[in-house]
Amino acid sequence: MQVNDEDAEIIAAAREGFMEEASDMLRQFEQALLTLENTPDDTEMLNAAFRAAHTIKGTAGLFGFTHVVSFTHGVESVMDDLRSGSLPLSADLFAVLLACRDQMEKLMDEVVSGQASDAVAERGRELTEALLRLRGQALPEAPGASDASPAAPPAELLPTSPSTCWHITLRFGPDALRNGLDPLAFIRYLRNLGDLQAVHTWTDPVPELAHLDPESCHLGFDIALATERGHDDIAAVFEFAEDDCDIHILAPDTERQVYLTLGDQLGLHDEGLQRWLQVLDQQGCAVHERHEHPADEAAELSAASIDPVPVAEDVLEPLPVERRTPVADRRVNDQGRRAGDAKFIRVRADKLDKLIDLIGELVIASSGAQLAAHQERSPLVTEATQRIHDLVQEARDGALGLRMVPIGETFSRFQRVVRDVSKNLGKDVDLQITGADTELDKSMVETIADPLMHLVRNSLDHGIESASERLEQGKSAKGQLALHAYHESGTIVIEVSDDGRGLNRERILTKAIERGLVSPEQTLSDAEVHQLICHPGFSTAEQVTDISGRGVGMDVVKRNIEALRGQMLLASEAGRGTTTQIRLPLTLAIIDGFLCEVGDVHYVVPLEMVVECIETPSEYRRAPEASTGYFDLRGETLPYLDLARHFGVKPQANSRRSLLLVRAGIGTIGLIVDKLAGEHQTVIKPLGAMFSQVRGLAGSTILGSGDVALILDVPALVNQCVHQSHLVRSHADGTHHRH
Numbered sequence: 060m061q062v063n064d065e066d067a068e069i070i071a072a073a074r075e076g077f078m079e080e081a082s083d084m085l086r087q088f089e090q091a092l093l094t095l096e097n098t099p100d101d102t103e104m105l106n107a108a109f110r111a112a113h114t115i116k117g118t119a120g121l122f123g124f125t126h127v128v129s130f131t132h133g134v135e136s137v138m139d140d141l142r143s144g145s146l147p148l149s150a151d152l153f154a155v156l157l158a159c160r161d162q163m164e165k166l167m168d169e170v171v172s173g174q175a176s177d178a179v180a181e182r183g184r185e186l187t188e189a190l191l192r193l194r195g196q197a198l199p200e201a202p203g204a205s206d207a208s209p210a211a212p213p214a215e216l217l218p219t220s221p222s223t224c225w226h227i228t229l230r231f232g233p234d235a236l237r238n239g240l241d242p243l244a245f246i247r248y249l250r251n252l253g254d255l256q257a258v259h260t261w262t263d264p265v266p267e268l269a270h271l272d273p274e275s276c277h278l279g280f281d282i283a284l285a286t287e288r289g290h291d292d293i294a295a296v297f298e299f300a301e302d303d304c305d306i307h308i309l310a311p312d313t314e315r316q317v318y319l320t321l322g323d324q325l326g327l328h329d330e331g332l333q334r335w336l337q338v339l340d341q342q343g344c345a346v347h348e349r350h351e352h353p354a355d356e357a358a359e360l361s362a363a364s365i366d367p368v369p370v371a372e373d374v375l376e377p378l379p380v381e382r383r384t385p386v387a388d389r390r391v392n393d394q395g396r397r398a399g400d401a402k403f404i405r406v407r408a409d410k411l412d413k414l415i416d417l418i419g420e421l422v423i424a425s426s427g428a429q430l431a432a433h434q435e436r437s438p439l440v441t442e443a444t445q446r447i448h449d450l451v452q453e454a455r456d457g458a459l460g461l462r463m464v465p466i467g468e469t470f471s472r473f474q475r476v477v478r479d480v481s482k483n484l485g486k487d488v489d490l491q492i493t494g495a496d497t498e499l500d501k502s503m504v505e506t507i508a509d510p511l512m513h514l515v516r517n518s519l520d521h522g523i524e525s526a527s528e529r530l531e532q533g534k535s536a537k538g539q540l541a542l543h544a545y546h547e548s549g550t551i552v553i554e555v556s557d558d559g560r561g562l563n564r565e566r567i568l569t570k571a572i573e574r575g576l577v578s579p580e581q582t583l584s585d586a587e588v589h590q591l592i593c594h595p596g597f598s599t600a601e602q603v604t605d606i607s608g609r610g611v612g613m614d615v616v617k618r619n620i621e622a623l624r625g626q627m628l629l630a631s632e633a634g635r636g637t638t639t640q641i642r643l644p645l646t647l648a649i650i651d652g653f654l655c656e657v658g659d660v661h662y663v664v665p666l667e668m669v670v671e672c673i674e675t676p677s678e679y680r681r682a683p684e685a686s687t688g689y690f691d692l693r694g695e696t697l698p699y700l701d702l703a704r705h706f707g708v709k710p711q712a713n714s715r716r717s718l719l720l721v722r723a724g725i726g727t728i729g730l731i732v733d734k735l736a737g738e739h740q741t742v743i744k745p746l747g748a749m750f751s752q753v754r755g756l757a758g759s760t761i762l763g764s765g766d767v768a769l770i771l772d773v774p775a776l777v778n779q780c781v782h783q784s785h786l787v788r789s790h791a792d793g794t795h796h797r798h
Contacts, residue, residue, distance in 0.1 A: 062448075070324060073672075074094070074122060077118055077153055077259065079156075081118065084111040085163060085164055087107060087108075088160055089333065089503040092157060092512055093474045093475060096153050105142055108138055108156075109139065109141075112134045112138055113135055115131050116132055117296070119131065119253075121241065122244070123247065124166075124170055125167045127163065127170065128251055129481065130159075130162060130163065131163060132251070134190065135194060136194070140401055146193065154188045155186065159186050159190070160511050162182055164180065164781045166183070185550070195317060201731065205701070225285075226308075226344050227308050228308075229242070230261075230304065230305040230325070231300075231304050232303045232305070234303055234727055240303075241277075242278055245297060246258060249284055252284065252292060254285040255283075255284055255287025256280075256284065256343070258280060258282050258286050258452075259281045259282075259338045259341075259342070260798075262278065264277040266280070276578055280578045281338055281339065291348060303309065303566060318336070318344065318684050325488055329580065332498065345701070349741055365697075397739035413566065418459075419523035419742035421451050421455075423742055424763075425448050425764025426448075426739075426762060427764065427765070428447060429445070429448055444592065459500075459646045459649065463499060464499070464500075464504055466497050467492070471492070473511070473515050474492075476512065476515060477490040477515065480515075480519045480520070484786070486523060486525060487536060488539070488540050490541070490542070491539065493542075494543050499551045499643060499644065499645065506623060507643070510615075511542075512617045512621045513612040517613075518555060519540065521559075522636065522637055523538035523557050523558070524559055524560040538558060540556075540557045543556070550645065550667050551645060552641070553640075553641045553643070554738075555638070559637065561631045561634055562629070567588050568588055570591075571597070576594055590724070592613050593613045593616075593629075603675070625642055626642045626765065627724070629722060648742070650666070650740075651738060652738070652743070652770070654762075655732040655733075656734040657702045657703050657732050657738055658703060661768035662732070662768060662769065662771055663739060663768050664721055664773060666738060668722055668773045669720070670720040670721060670727065672720070672735055673729075674717060675731060687783050691758060692720070692729075697720075698781060698783075699729035699780075702732055711733040712734055714735055716731055717732075719732055719735070721776075724774060726781050728777050739762075739768075740759045743760060744759045745758060746758055746769075753754075754772070754779065755771060755779065756771065
C-alpha cells in the first residue's frame with residue numbers, strides 16, 4: 060500500500076512538473092507568435108514557436124493526454140509548414156494560432172480538473188478545421204457522433220491505412236527508470252503515428268531476482284510500426300529519451316545487409332543474432348533471405364563486420380549510425396546546459412515562507428538582545444550584539460531576495476492583451492516595455508496583475524484615440540502604451556502611460572459636483588481632481604463598453620494597491636496622455652520602520668513614508684485640544700492629526716511632543732506624537748480581531764522588549780485627515796455643501 064502511495068506521489072509530482080513546463084511552453088509559444096507578427100522574417104521566433112508546440116505535444120504524449128496531443132499535433136504541422144515555406148504568414152494565420160494557444164491552455168485545464176467540456180471539444184474541432192483550411196485541406200466528413208469526442212484525432216492527421224512498415228530497435232539504458240522515463244509510454248505514443256503492428260520485448264539482460272535492482276532498466280524492444288510518417292517524425296517521439304536509450308529506426312525498404320550490420324552493433328552473434336533475425340522476420344522485415352547453412356550466414360555477418368567497404372557504406376548512409384553523431388553532440392550540449400541549470404533549484408513557496416518567518420523571529424530576537432545589551436551597559440556585549448544585528452540584517456536581505464522575481468513575466472502577458480483589445484477597438488497601438496528585470500516580491504507580482512490589467516484596458520479604451528482622431532490632432536496614427544518598472548528609494552515603481560487624450564479635468568469636476576463629492580466652491584489641484592476618478596462608481600465614460608467604462612475599475616485598482624501597502628498616483632495632461640504610477644514596498648514581510656510613542660502605545664510608520672521630524676508647530680500649541688488642524692510649513696499649508704486624540708490614547712505627561720511629517724499619494728500631513736524612537740526593523744504581523752476594524756492601522760509587530768507596536772496605515776490616515784480638514788475649512792468658511 061505504501062508503494063502505491065509513493066508511486067501516486069511520484070506520478071502526481073511528474074504531472075505537476077508537466078503542467079508547469081506546459082505553462083512555460085504556452086507562454087513561449089504566444090510570445091514567439093506575437094514577436095513574429097511584428098517581425099515576420101525572424102526565423103528564430105518561428106523555430107521557437109515550433110519547439111514550444113512540439114515540446115507540449117511530446118510531453119503530453121508521455122502522460123497519455125491524447126486530447127492535448129491530437130490537437131497540438133495540428134498546430135505543430137502548421138508551424139512545420141511555415142518553417143518549410145510552404146505556408147505563408149498572414150493575419151488570419153496568427154489569429155488562428157493564437158486561438159489555438161488558448162485552446163491548448165483549456166485542454167491543460169481539463170487535464171488538471173479531470174473534467175472535459177463539450178464547448179472546449181467543439182472549439183477544438185472548429186480550430187482544427189481552420190488549421191486544415193490554412194493548409195489548403197478539408198476536414199473529412201465526421202464519421203459519426205460517437206467519433207466526435209475530443210480524444211479522436213483528425214483523420215488527416217493520423218493515417219488510417221498505412222502502407223509502409225518501419226522497424227524500431229530500442230535498448231533502454233540502466234538509468235532510464237531513475238530518470239523518470241516510462242518505456243511503455245513511448246511505445247504507446249507511437250500509436251499516434253500509425254498502426255503498431257508488433258512489439259517484441261527482450262528480457263534477456265534482466266538479472267536473477269537476487270541481483271535485480273528494481274530501479275534499473277534492462278529492457279529492449281523491437282517494434283514494427285506501419286505509418287506514412289517519415290524518419291524525423293518517428294525520431295521525434297524519442298527526443299526526450301535520447302540520453303537514456305539506444306535507438307535505431309530503419310525504413311521499410313531497408314536491405315538485409317543493414318540489419319546484419321545493426322545486429323553486429325548491438326553485439327549480437329550466433330544464437331542471439333539468429334533469434335533476433337527470427338523476430339524481425341516475424342515482424343515482416345526484409346531479413347528472410349536464408350542461407351542453407353547457418354555457417355554461411357555467420358561468415359557473411361563476419362565479413363560485414365570486419366570489412367565496411369562494400370556497398371555497406373552507401374547503404375549505411377541513412378542509418379542511425381550517421382544520425383547518432385549529432386545526437387551525441389546534442390548530449391554534450393545538453394550536459395553543458397544541465398551544468399548551467401544546476402545553478403538553479405526549485406524550492407516550494409511554503410518553505411520560503413517558513414524561512415522568512417524564522418528570519419522575522421531572528422530580527423525580533425536580535426532587537427531584544429540589543430536592548431538587553433544596552434541595559435547592561437557592557438561594551439563587549441553591545442559590540443557582540445551589534446555584530447549579530449548586522450549579520451541578521453544581511454540574512455534578512457538575502458532571505459527576502461529569495462522571494463523576489465522579475466516583473467517581466469507579468470508585463471509580457473500584456474502584449475497579447477494589447478494586441479487583442481486594440482484590434483477589437485480598431486486601433487493601432489504599440490506596447491513598449493522597459494524595466495522587465497525589476498524584481499519584487501512574488502506574492503505582489505501575482506496580486507498586481509489584475510490592477511495592471513484594469514489600467515491597460517482603460518488606456519486602450521478611453522485613453523488612446525482612434526487613428527483618425529489622432530491624425531486630426533497631429534499625432535501619429537499609432538498610439539503608444541508603455542509599461543515601465545524601476546526601483547526608487549527602497550520602493551518599486553510601476554508606471555502605465557499612454558499618449559492618448561488625457562483626463563478631462565472639467566468633466567471630472569462636473570461629475571464630482573453632481574455626485575456631491577466636492578462642492579462647487581472648492582479649489583482643487585489637478586492631482587486632487589484626478590484622484591476623484593478613484594471613487595467607487597465614478598465614471599466619465601459616455602458609453603459603456605465590454606472593455607471598460609462601468610465605473611467599477613479605478614476604485615478597485617486603488618484598493619488593491621493600497622492593500623499591498625502601495626500608493627497610486629495619477630498624472631495627466633489634456634491631449635498629451637496619462638501616466639498612472641504605482642509605488643509598492645519591496646516586500647510584504649519585513650520593512651524598515653520608524654518607531655514612535657503616543658501615551659503607552661508604540662506605533663511604527665513605514666520609513667519610506669517619513670519625510671521629516673520637527674517640533675510641534677505654533678498652530679497646534681495654540682489649540683492643543685483639537686485633534687486636527689492646519690499648520691504652516693515653510694510657506695505651505697498642511698493638515699496635522701493628533702494621534703493621541705485620534706486613537707483615544709492618553710498622552711504622556713510632561714512629554715515634549717513632536718510632529719512627524721509623512722507622505723502618502725498626493726497628500727502630506729503631520730502626525731503629532733509624544734516621543735520619537737528612531738528607525739526599527741519591523742516584522743509585520745497581522746492584526747488581531749479586536750483591531751481589525753480600526754481605521755488607520757495596517758498591522759502589528761513585536762519589539763525587542765516583547766511589547767507590541769501597531770503599524771500605522773498612513774494612506775488611510777492621510778485621506779481621513781485631508782477629508783476632515785476640508786470639512787473643517789468649509790465649515791469655517793461657511794461654504795460647507797450639504798449633500
